Amino acid sequence: MILPGNTMRNPSPTRRGANAALLAFFGAAALSIASPALAQSSARDPSAEAFVQAKAQRVISVLANKSMSETQKKQVFRQAVDELADVPRITNFVLGKYARTITPEQRARFTPVFRTYAENVYQSRIDDYRGEQLKVTGSVVRKPGDVIVNTVVSGGQLGQPVPVSWRVLGGGANWKVVDVQFKGIWLAITQQQDFVSTIDNAGGNIDVLTNQLQKGGSGRR
Amino acid sequence: MAPMRSRSIRLRDPSQSARPQGFRRHVAVGAMAAAGLLAAASNAQAQAEATPLASAGPASNDPLEGFNRASFKLGMSLDGALLAPITHGYMAVTPRVVRDRVSAAIYNLGEPNTVMNQVLQGKPRQAVRSSARFVVNSTVGVAGLFDVAAKMGLPPRGADFGQTFGRWGAGPGAYIYVPLMGPLNVRDGVGRALDIVTDPVSLFVGGLETDFGKARIATTVVDLRARTDSAYHALDDAADPYVTTRSAYAQYREALVREATGETEALPDFDAPPPEPTPSPPAANP
Numbered sequence: 001m002i003l004p005g006n007t008m009r010n011p012s013p014t015r016r017g018a019n020a021a022l023l024a025f026f027g028a029a030a031l032s033i034a035s036p037a038l039a040q041s042s043a044r045d046p047s048a049e050a051f052v053q054a055k056a057q058r059v060i061s062v063l064a065n066k067s068m069s070e071t072q073k074k075q076v077f078r079q080a081v082d083e084l085a086d087v088p089r090i091t092n093f094v095l096g097k098y099a100r101t102i103t104p105e106q107r108a109r110f111t112p113v114f115r116t117y118a119e120n121v122y123q124s125r126i127d128d129y130r131g132e133q134l135k136v137t138g139s140v141v142r143k144p145g146d147v148i149v150n151t152v153v154s155g156g157q158l159g160q161p162v163p164v165s166w167r168v169l170g171g172g173a174n175w176k177v178v179d180v181q182f183k184g185i186w187l188a189i190t191q192q193q194d195f196v197s198t199i200d201n202a203g204g205n206i207d208v209l210t211n212q213l214q215k216g217g218s219g220r221r
Numbered sequence: 222m223a224p225m226r227s228r229s230i231r232l233r234d235p236s237q238s239a240r241p242q243g244f245r246r247h248v249a250v251g252a253m254a255a256a257g258l259l260a261a262a263s264n265a266q267a268q269a270e271a272t273p274l275a276s277a278g279p280a281s282n283d284p285l286e287g288f289n290r291a292s293f294k295l296g297m298s299l300d301g302a303l304l305a306p307i308t309h310g311y312m313a314v315t316p317r318v319v320r321d322r323v324s325a326a327i328y329n330l331g332e333p334n335t336v337m338n339q340v341l342q343g344k345p346r347q348a349v350r351s352s353a354r355f356v357v358n359s360t361v362g363v364a365g366l367f368d369v370a371a372k373m374g375l376p377p378r379g380a381d382f383g384q385t386f387g388r389w390g391a392g393p394g395a396y397i398y399v400p401l402m403g404p405l406n407v408r409d410g411v412g413r414a415l416d417i418v419t420d421p422v423s424l425f426v427g428g429l430e431t432d433f434g435k436a437r438i439a440t441t442v443v444d445l446r447a448r449t450d451s452a453y454h455a456l457d458d459a460a461d462p463y464v465t466t467r468s469a470y471a472q473y474r475e476a477l478v479r480e481a482t483g484e485t486e487a488l489p490d491f492d493a494p495p496p497e498p499t500p501s502p503p504a505a506n507p
Contacts, residue, residue, distance in 0.1 A: 093491055121458050128451040140485065148486075159321050160371075169491060178491050184476020189489070190468045193281070197464040212460050 329365025
């Protein structure tokens with residue numbers, strides 16, 4: 001639009017865009033040759049998959065059940081969580097480096113507070129999705145006894161199936177879930193960073209975290 | 222193509238059109254240069270970080286934490302005063318099915334950008350699939366309102382410049398919180414800028430200077446806020462919402478990059494807490 005004689009065929013945004021696209025194509029071709037070979041493990045663990053299929057489905061079914069009262073639901077949910085998850089191990093994990101320095105008294109206070117807090121959090125996270133069926137789609141053995149089981153949750157109010165991954169530790173008849181991942185985000189890892197930062201900012205005082213969890217999070221409401 | 226082109230010309234004031242385009246090109250060049258620097262710097266950093274840290278998840282690289290915490294606070298109050306009421310109003314007056322249609326239409330407008338990035342990532346097959354999605358959903362799917370392509374076995378696979386840089390080996394760089402834009406890191410901030418200046422739909426149909434562009438950006442913001450509403454609620458449960466946001470964002474973006482690279486995730490050992498118990502100073506990462 002600037003050069004005279006070029007007004008009829010305005011080359012600017014379209015033409016420039018096309019040129020950029022062409023350049024991009026060639027650049028990409030060069031890059032894809034240069035990219036390194038990818039390491040990927042493909043081993044699956046059928047027993048871990050069967051465990052998640054049964055126990056995680058149960059947790060979801062409890063929350064999707066509309067015939068139970070809220071109190072009844074809470075109770076059954078608690079049981080289902082115990083069958084599914086290794087709560088003591090998670091309790092230890094979320095404390096991060098402070099798991100080493102916590103006193104027995106502090107631990108005795110923290111453990112039940114975290115349990116109630118985590119139940120509420122997990123219940124509301126799962127409620128956000130309101131799916132009904134869980135289907136295992138595969139698993140990746142990180143090392144023997146440490147497996148990521150991939151699932152999709154569908155039905156209920158979900159427009160599209162939602163992928164959810166479960167990290168299970170153990171083996172044989174003793175599998176237990178220690179972490180859950182939605183959209184790439186692991187709940188226990190996120191909680192660990194949240195909690196460790198809270199204790200750090202309290203000068204290392206674990207009781208500050210316990211008090212805060214007892215109140216129900218940051219209270220930002 | 223012809224009517225579209227003439228429309229974009231008509232909508233632009235010819236006397237002004239030179240500047241935004243020149244500007245746009247400068248921005249693009251600047252962003253490219255920044256991206257190059259970023260890739261080089263983060264490669265060095267990745268090597269330094271190659272020894273697995275004992276702490277969980279991706280190491281937080283947050284040298285501007287003080288500033289970021291203030292930004293986060295400001296962002297959250299702006300959200301509470303402005304964006305949240307608008308979004309909740311929108312969510313109250315529209316049923317979920319309608320909101321899903323809006324999300325689908327907004328996603329569809331981003332599909333050309335997705336195609337461009339899949340090409341840049343060296344994934345021609347995905348790029349063809351995404352192109353097919355765009356064509357099918359824009360036509361049979363009524364301007365993207367219905368994801369017909371997904372039902373034909375072409376599920377959505379998003380891609381953006383931040384992910385592309387990750388695929389090329391760029392690390393995330395420092396964390397930044399920008400009020401109303403939300404969490405970012407250097408890599409994805411540069412990526413976001415490039416997503417905006419090179420967006421094919423903005424270039425061909427109309428950018429912010431057109432009514433279409435304005436409506437698109439407003440709808441995109443409200444749609445994104447509505448889709449992340451449950452994440453905002455989840456923050457209420459956090460002991461330190463700032464760190465929770467930072468951690469969740471880093472994990473979310475790294476998962477997206479792994480989708481492109483096919484790498485398996487490095488996870489912390491579940492039973493061995495990190496050794497040094499040093500309270501008070503925020504853990505300084507190398």
